Amino acid sequence: MTVQDLRQLLETNDLPALQDWLARHHPHEIADELGRADAVRAVLLFRLLDKDRALAVFEELGPSDQHKVLSGLRDQAFRDVLEAMDPDDRARLLGEAPAKFARHVLAGLSPRERTMTAALLGYPDGSAGRYMTPETVALRHHLTVGDALQVVRERGADAETVYTLPVIDDQRHFLGTLSLRDLVLNPPDRQVVELTDTTTPRVRATDPAETAARLMQEANLLDLPVVDSEDRVLGLLTIDDAVEVIEAADTEDIARQSAAAPWSGHYMSASVVQLARSRAVWLLLLIFAATLTVNVLQFFEATLEQVTALALFIPLLVGTGGNAGAQAATAAVRALAVGEVRTRDLLRVAWRESRVGLVLGTMLAAVGLGIGTLLVDFPVAATVALSLILVCGWAATIGATMPLLAKRLGIDPAVISAPLVTTLVDATGLIIYFLLARLVLGL
Known part of the structure; x- marks a missing residue:
């Protein structure tokens, strides 16, 4: 039975067939369909x-x-789901929920679950x-070992996991x-302290x-x-939560790099207005920035x-310069995210990318000179070729260093x-182009 069949069953409210569909699919597949559905149908399936x-x-x-589903459940079902959740998952849900909803949830929890959840909510978002x-x-x-x-x-x-066991002293200080x-x-008679990995x-x-999730990724850890502040063990960051953290961070970075504000929830359940709103502010800012080109x-x-x-070569120059800058910016953001470069590497990155840009510009200049000579006279073609070299070098330098400067400024x-x-x-590429044209052509 396909996803399309599921939507037809939802249209006809065929409950036995819906239950059969749910029984045949894995939880992550069902969750994806709940994310796509509106609130009423999501609650029906759940x-x-x-x-x-x-x-x-x-x-x-x-x-x-999760909030969409919970909003449609009756009180008892509502409490049962929240009581059964892991404390860290519950804390993240409440951290993004309205304050009234969070208070309602905490009030309905057992004392043990409420205490753990409140403690997690006390840490910064x-x-x-x-x-x-x-x-x-x-x-x-x-x-x-036997006692352990x-x-x-x-x-x-x-416990949520027993695969990694923190070893502590009598004051709960972390030993390994x-x-x-x-x-x-x-x-069984061997001492735990002898087997402890202190590294x-x-x-x-x-x-x-x-940062913690990236560390787990680099060190190949199941749990961290x-x-x-006194080195006493509070808990573990598990690999499933680390994957979610990295996915959320990468999703946010992709949205921002494409000049859009990140949004939560499933793309297919987001309204046209929500999607437009996430992009509108950036487009308005880019319009104002584009007035520089007009000036x-x-x-x-x-x-x-x-x-x-x-004028014939303006689209070629601005397009090439923009692409070179975008490539360098994307590479820099990615390198920062995975810890391959740090803000103190600013000058090294600038020197590296300026050379990369000049090499790329030289390659493109050879092509541009040939095309330009066929279309216009040689002096103009030479101007275009030289401009490509300088614009690519400048664009790569700016594109790579701006993210590092932003990181340094917080x-x-x-x-x-x-x-x-x-x-x-x-x-800035056009300024280089026209100044070079005045120099080469004697204008």
């Missing part, structure tokens, strides 16, 4: 799921889609503390980690969640310990009147989007 499967589907939804799970099994360093296994058996059912594999494969990295609860053309109007052939580097770089390079 209510047809049994309790365990409903929770699995709910955890696959993003916070905005976007921090590792918001994403960590406090439901972990920590082992005292003086335990034997007994602790895992007794407390493991209430022990994997469940090593625990199971060693003799395992950890992060503070107030550190950015994206999260500690407080440059107006300033060099006399030069164009003397050699009208120069601005999200992704805000320095490719369209913004392109618009700025258009205006």
Whole structure:
């Protein structure tokens, strides 16, 4: 049965057939369809799921889609779903929800779940503390393997994960980690402290969640310990949450690099007005930035009147310069995101990209000189070729350094989007072109 069949079943309200469809599909597939559906149909599908499967589907939804489903549930079903959620997932849901909704949720939770959720909500938005799970099994360093296994058996059912076990001293200070594999494969009388990996990295609860998630990616970790300012273990950042953090960060960067504001929720469930609103502000800003290009053309109007052939190559120059700048900006933002460059590398990146731009410009200049000679006289073609070299070098330098400067000033580097770089390079590229034309052509 296809997705198209599902939509037909929703139209006809064929409940037995809908239940059959839900039984045949995985939770992530069902969650995708709930994200696509409007609130009424999403709640209808969700209510047809049994309790365990409903929770699995709910955890696959993003916070905005979770709120959409919860808004249509009755009080008891509402409380059952929220009570069964992991504390970190619940904290992220409430962090993006209206304050009234968050208070209503907290009031309906059991004391234990309310305490854990409130503690996570006390950490800054976007921090590792918001994403960590406090439901972990920590082992005292003086335990034997046999005693440690007994602790895992007794407390493991209430933990989100037991694959990575933080090892602590009597004051809960972090000493390292022990994997469940090593625990199971060693003799019962061996000491936990002998098996502890003391090189395992950890992060503070107030550190950015994206930084922590990137660290897990680089170090190939399943779980990352999260500690407080005194190095006491608070919880673990698990790999599934780290993947979500990286996906959200990359999604936001892609939106900003394309000159749009990021939005939450499923694309297919977003209204036309929502999508337009996410792009409108940036387009208005780019319109104002584009007036620089108009002013440059107006300033060099006399030069164009003397050699009208120069106008033929304006689209070629601004297009090439904009593309070169956009390529460099995208590469710089990506390198910053994954930690390959830092703000202190600004001068090195500028020197590197300026040479890359000059090499690319030289290659394009050879092509431009040949095409230009066929269309106009050689002096104009030579002007275009030289301009391509300088414009590409300038564009690559500007495109690569602007994100690093933004990072140094505390601005999200992704805000320095490719369209913004392109618009700025258009205006400055034309200045280079016309000044070079005056020099070469003697105007």
